[in-house]
Amino acid sequence: GTISTIISSYYDDQCEFPRENLTIGHLIGKGAFGFVYQGLAKNINSKDKITTVAIKTVREDATSEEIENLLKELSVMKMVGKHTNIISLLGCCTKGGQVMLIVEYAKYGNLRDYLRRKRPSGHILSGSFEQDENDNAYKQDDNDDLKRSLTTLDLIFFCLQTATGMEYLHSKKCIHRDLAARNVLLAENRICKIADFGLARDLTQTYYYRKQTDGRVPVKWMSPEALFDRKFSTKSDVWSFSILAWEIMTYGGSPYPSIAAEQLFDYLKNGNRMNQPANCPHEIFQLIELCWTFKESLRPTFTQICESLRCYLYGSS
Numbered sequence: 001g002t003i004s005t006i007i008s009s010y011y012d013d014q015c016e017f018p019r020e021n022l023t024i025g026h027l028i029g030k031g032a033f034g035f036v037y038q039g040l041a042k043n044i045n046s047k048d049k050i051t052t053v054a055i056k057t058v059r060e061d062a063t064s065e066e067i068e069n070l071l072k073e074l075s076v077m078k079m080v081g082k083h084t085n086i087i088s089l090l091g092c093c094t095k096g097g098q099v100m101l102i103v104e105y106a107k108y109g110n111l112r113d114y115l116r117r118k119r120p121s122g123h124i125l126s127g128s129f130e131q132d133e134n135d136n137a138y139k140q141d142d143n144d145d146l147k148r149s150l151t152t153l154d155l156i157f158f159c160l161q162t163a164t165g166m167e168y169l170h171s172k173k174c175i176h177r178d179l180a181a182r183n184v185l186l187a188e189n190r191i192c193k194i195a196d197f198g199l200a201r202d203l204t205q206t207y208y209y210r211k212q213t214d215g216r217v218p219v220k221w222m223s224p225e226a227l228f229d230r231k232f233s234t235k236s237d238v239w240s241f242s243i244l245a246w247e248i249m250t251y252g253g254s255p256y257p258s259i260a261a262e263q264l265f266d267y268l269k270n271g272n273r274m275n276q277p278a279n280c281p282h283e284i285f286q287l288i289e290l291c292w293t294f295k296e297s298l299r300p301t302f303t304q305i306c307e308s309l310r311c312y313l314y315g316s317s
C-alpha cells in the first residue's frame with residue numbers, strides 16, 4: 001500500500017536501529033503531531049552501554065500523511081547533523097513496525113517550564129497571570145539542579161546557546177519557523193538544545209492561531225511578514241528569537257498577555273513592543289529590540305547576535 005511505499009522511499013540502512021535494543025518508557029510529550037516517550041537504547045552510542053533517549057512516534061492509527069511528516073522530520077534531522085545546541089538524531093526504526101525516531105534526551109524538559117520552576121520567589125512578572133498545570137513531569141529529575149539558582153548571567157548564557165544552535169541551523173539552510181522557549185530543551189549541565197526544527201509545518205492556518213491550554217498562541221512568536229504574508233525566512237526566525245530571549249529574561253513570561261491574536265499585527269505595525277524585563281541589562285534589551293525590527297533586512301543575523309552576546313558575557317578580545 002501507499003504507507004509502505006512511502007516508508008521504503010525514506011529507508012536508510014545507516015540509520016536503522018534494531019527494535020529489540022529499544023525499551024519504550026513513559027510518555028513525556030504529546031503534540032498535534034504525535035507522541036514522545038522516554039526510552040532506553042542498548043548500544044546506540046557506544047558498545048554495551050544503555051543510553052536514555054527520547055522516542056518520537058505517531059499514533060497507532062496514523063494516516064499516511066502523518067507517517068510521511070515524521071519521515072520528513074527524520075530526513076531534515078539527518079541533513080542537519082549534529083551540534084551541541086540542537087537535539088540530534090541517534091537512530092530510527094522504520095522497518096517491521098511503527099516508525100520511530102530516536103533522539104537525544106534532555107533531562108530538564110522544555111526551557112519555558114524549567115524557567116518557571118526556577119523563577120526566584122518575588123520575581124516581578126512581566127505580564128503573565130496563568131497558572132501551569134502541566135509542570136510536574138520533570139520535577140523528580142531536578143534534584144542535581146535544585147539547589148542552583150538562575151542568575152541573570154545564566155539567562156543570557158541560555159540566549160547565547162540558543163542563538164548558537166540557530167546559527168548552526170541556518171548554516172545548514174534550515175529555517176525553524178516555530179522558535180519559542182517551548183521548543184528549546186534543556187539537557188544535563190544546562191545545555192540548551194533546539195528541538196522540533198524538522199517538523200513539516202502546517203503553514204496554511206490552524207496551528208498558529210490554535211490556543212494552547214493556557215491561552216498562549218503561536219502567532220505571538222511570528223514576525224509581521226510571517227504573520228501577514230506567510231513569509232518565513234532566517235529573518236523571521238530572528239524575530240522569533242527576540243520573543244524567545246524575552247521569555248528567557250522574564251523566567252518564562254508569556255508575551256503580550258493582554259493582546260488578542262487578531263489585534264497583534266496592528267499592534268506591532270503601530271510600533272508597539274514588549275517592555276524591558278526588570279532584570280534585563282540595557283545592552284541585552286537593545287539587542288532584543290534590534291531583532292524585533294519591523295523591517296526584516298534591518299534585523300541582525302544569528303552570527304551577529306552570538307557575537308553581541310559573547311561580547312557581553314566574556315568581553316571583546
Ligand code: ADE
Nearest residue numbers: 029036054104105106109
Ligand atoms: N520532550 C520532547 N522531546 C524531548 C526530548 N528529546 N527530551 C526530553 N523531553 C522531551
